[in-house]
Amino acid sequence: MITALRGMKDIIDDGNLYKYIVQTCESVASNYGYKFIETPKLEATNLFRRSVGESSDIVGKEMYQFSDKGGNDVCLRPEGTAGVVRAFIEAKFDRAGGVRRYFYHGSMFRYERPQKGRLREFHQFGIECFGEKSVYEDASVILIGAEILSRLGIKTKLKINSLGDSECMPKYKAKLVEFLQTTDGLCEDCKRRISTNPIRVLDCKNEHCQLLLKNAPLITNNLNEACEHDFSTLQEILKQNGLEFEVDAKLVRGLDYYSKTAFEFISDEIGSQSAVLGGGRYDKLVEYLGGRPTFGVGFALGIERLMEIISQRKSEEKRDGIYLCVLDEKYLDSAYLLSAKIRKNHLVEINYEAKNLAKHLKTADSQNRKIFLCIGEDEFKNGEIWYKNLENKDEKKVKIENLEGVLSE
Numbered sequence: 384m385i386t387a388l389r390g391m392k393d394i395i396d397d398g399n400l401y402k403y404i405v406q407t408c409e410s411v412a413s414n415y416g417y418k419f420i421e422t423p424k425l426e427a428t429n430l431f432r433r434s435v436g437e438s439s440d441i442v443g444k445e446m447y448q449f450s451d452k453g454g455n456d457v458c459l460r461p462e463g464t465a466g467v468v469r470a471f472i473e474a475k476f477d478r479a480g481g482v483r484r485y486f487y488h489g490s491m492f493r494y495e496r497p498q499k500g501r502l503r504e505f506h507q508f509g510i511e512c513f514g515e516k517s518v519y520e521d522a523s524v525i526l527i528g529a530e531i532l533s534r535l536g537i538k539t540k541l542k543i544n545s546l547g548d549s550e551c552m553p554k555y556k557a558k559l560v561e562f563l564q565t566t567d568g569l570c571e572d573c574k575r576r577i578s579t580n581p582i583r584v585l586d587c588k589n590e591h592c593q594l595l596l597k598n599a600p601l602i603t604n605n606l607n608e609a610c611e612h613d614f615s616t617l618q619e620i621l622k623q624n625g626l627e628f629e630v631d632a633k634l635v636r637g638l639d640y641y642s643k644t645a646f647e648f649i650s651d652e653i654g655s656q657s658a659v660l661g662g663g664r665y666d667k668l669v670e671y672l673g674g675r676p677t678f679g680v681g682f683a684l685g686i687e688r689l690m691e692i693i694s695q696r697k698s699e700e701k702r703d704g705i706y707l708c709v710l711d712e713k714y715l716d717s718a719y720l721l722s723a724k725i726r727k728n729h730l731v732e733i734n735y736e737a738k739n740l741a742k743h744l745k746t747a748d749s750q751n752r753k754i755f756l757c758i759g760e761d762e763f764k765n766g767e768i769w770y771k772n773l774e775n776k777d778e779k780k781v782k783i784e785n786l787e788g789v790l791s792e
């Protein structure tokens with residue numbers, strides 16, 4: 384049998400949940416002025432080298448990279464931001480100026496070791512805002528994330544940090560490197576990172592390394608005045624908007640393009656793969672990729688990680704929709720005509736199989752339907768339908784002409 388590749392998953396039985404998550408994301412982002420953008424899944428490898436960064440794990444170890452038939456070095460996108468920035472520059476919007484906001488969703492590919500919450504092909508919903516310098520936009524981006532997660536009923540912790548800018552970050556890095564070079568006992572990964580990407584040492588998962596890093600210098604104590612000002616303003620705005628957060632000076636993110644704001648929403652419901660949403664500001668990225676200097680800020684969330692959390696509590700899911708059925712095939716035509724009528728206003732699932740009431744009720748229950756409608760001999764003769772609300776257990780016979788009124792109660 385030919386099976387799906389390791390780390391790749393069909394969305395086969397929970398397609399509605401996938402759609403529901405995307406619709407929720409789109410609805411929140413649209414209210415903030417974001418518009419849909421779609422970019423190719425295959426891009427030139429250099430795009431990710433230059434943006435996500437040579438020293439990141441994503442580029443260093445995890446890319447689905449190959450030569451196409453024309454000998455071009457190409458790569459399945461490991462994330463969405465780089466492609467959106469490329470499209471923005473290619474459309475010359477960096478020259479046009481003004482503020483533009485985009486949202487997207489779709490497959491991303493990272494050749495990681497698969498485990499719960501970690502796939503090789505996964506789906507993200509992301510937003511990117513270009514041309515806005517104000518830290519209020521950073522706050523809005525975070526508020527969009529918080530609103531999406533709250534609408535989906537997902538409890539998370541918000542962690543924020545500032546990664547400084549091109550003035551204070553290099554000075555901080557130099558201090559950190561000095562500290563790391565005089566620290567004995569770091570793991571091999573950390574030792575390697577001292578020269579390639581020293582700030583990534585800060586989020587090493589090794590407990591011993593974390594102990595050694597206890598007295599490491601922190602970026603939050605080394606910000607210049609402008610970064611310090613924006614970071615404290617951001618915290619003020621979040622507080623005013625009732626959003627709880629924790630400042631985590633060791634939050635560095637796995638992509639190299641961030642400056643100033645960086646943030647993650649963390650859930651404790653999916654084991655060690657705990658980040659459900661991450662993002663930040665990337666004011667240098669448009670320039671790095673050959674465009675005119677343009678401010679940028681955004682985030683992406685992992686759709687499968689949210690699906691995982693939501694399906695874990697499926698039993699608590701609210702009942703929804705109508706289950707319509709018949710006790711004998713003779714009544715199927717009437718039921719079918721009726722379904723077309725009530726479907727104008729309601730979700731209706733019709734079961735074509737004639738079986739007894741108990742079996743139908745069992746199926747309706749397993750499908751988490753709220754309303755059960757059934758046509759049997761008596762109902763058929765009297766122009767009625769048997770109605771049961773599976774939530775509050777109310778049951779009665781209803782005249783067909785009164786059905787819409789009862790359903791809309």
Ligand code: HAM
Binds near residue numbers: 503
């Ligand atoms: P990221 O933190 O690499 O950021 O990914 C965002 C989210 O994608 C993660 O929080 C996680 O939920 C999900 N995710 C990442 N890797 C996997 C995986 N292997 N399997 C399942 N889910 C995964 C970015 O990608 C940035 N482009 C976000 C951004 C947009 N920053 C600014 N704008």
